[in-house]
Amino acid sequence: MGNSIRLKRVQALIRDEIGTMIVMGIVKDPRISHMSSVTNVRVSRDINYAKVFISSFEDHASLKKTVDALNHASGFIQQRLAKRMKTRNTPKLSFFVDNSIENGIRMINLLEELDT
Numbered sequence: 001m002g003n004s005i006r007l008k009r010v011q012a013l014i015r016d017e018i019g020t021m022i023v024m025g026i027v028k029d030p031r032i033s034h035m036s037s038v039t040n041v042r043v044s045r046d047i048n049y050a051k052v053f054i055s056s057f058e059d060h061a062s063l064k065k066t067v068d069a070l071n072h073a074s075g076f077i078q079q080r081l082a083k084r085m086k087t088r089n090t091p092k093l094s095f096f097v098d099n100s101i102e103n104g105i106r107m108i109n110l111l112e113e114l115d116t
Contacts, residue, residue, distance in 0.1 A: 007045065014081065017081055031069035038053070051096055053096050054097060078090050
């Protein structure tokens with residue numbers, strides 16, 4: 001039980017810190033859209049790996065560029081994160097496209113079509 005609470009805290013910290021890095025432009029890569037956000041973080045039980053899901057209201061191509069740039073800068077982001085986390089090790093970061101907003105909009109459109 002205590003371990004799951006710890007994982008949730010680590011996931012929330014990673015989500016908040018990486019989100020701040022994106023919005024504030026701390027990662028200096030022109031491919032990273034400041035309109036992107038961290039929607040979900042999944043950390044392994046041993047806190048060695050973290051999957052970070054990124055979403056954006058921009059088109060899929062720019063979101064893919066953002067995710068590629070974040071994966072390229074993952075070492076830098078991990079170093080910044082290590083300074084903020086109070087854990088023995090910082091998880092290795094992997095970034096992924098999150099299509100949940102796009103899927104949600106598609107579902108709403110389908111439901112609206114059913115109503116008409």
